[in-house]
Each structure stands twice: as C-alpha cells, then as structure tokens.
Amino acid sequence: MPRKRKANIAARFGHRYGRTLRKRWNEIMRRRTQTYTCPQCHKKAVKRQSVGIWLCSSCGNTFAGGAYEPLVVKA
C-alpha cells in the first residue's frame, strides 16, 4: 500500500503548541495558498500577492482583502 501524503502542514510542529492551535494555524495556511474566484471576471484565478493583496492572474485585477483570504469574494 502506498504511503499517504500528510495534508497537515502543521505536522512540522510535532506535539508542540496544542492540538487546537495547530489545527487553526493549519486551516489559515490552507486558505492563504488557495485559489479564489475573481470578483471582476468570476474566474478562479485569484492568488495572494502579499498581506491583504490579492491578484487575479486572468484579468490582472488587484484588490485589497483579508490578510489570509480575500474576504471581498465571500461578501
């Protein structure tokens, strides 16, 4: 049986910092690297440029949003 790849990137912390904090951190890091839907062209091409800056690779739309996820898209 092939070994399963660990999706939990918080595994690097081992047993440290507590289960709940590791779980929350993992969830935020996952949202940070995710691709989101563009509010302008509605394509799934928005990626995080920097803290709170989101860029659509399809139409070039740059907009401000949340630090770890573009909150504008959800609203």
Ligand SMILES: [Zn+2]
């Ligand atoms: Zn776009």
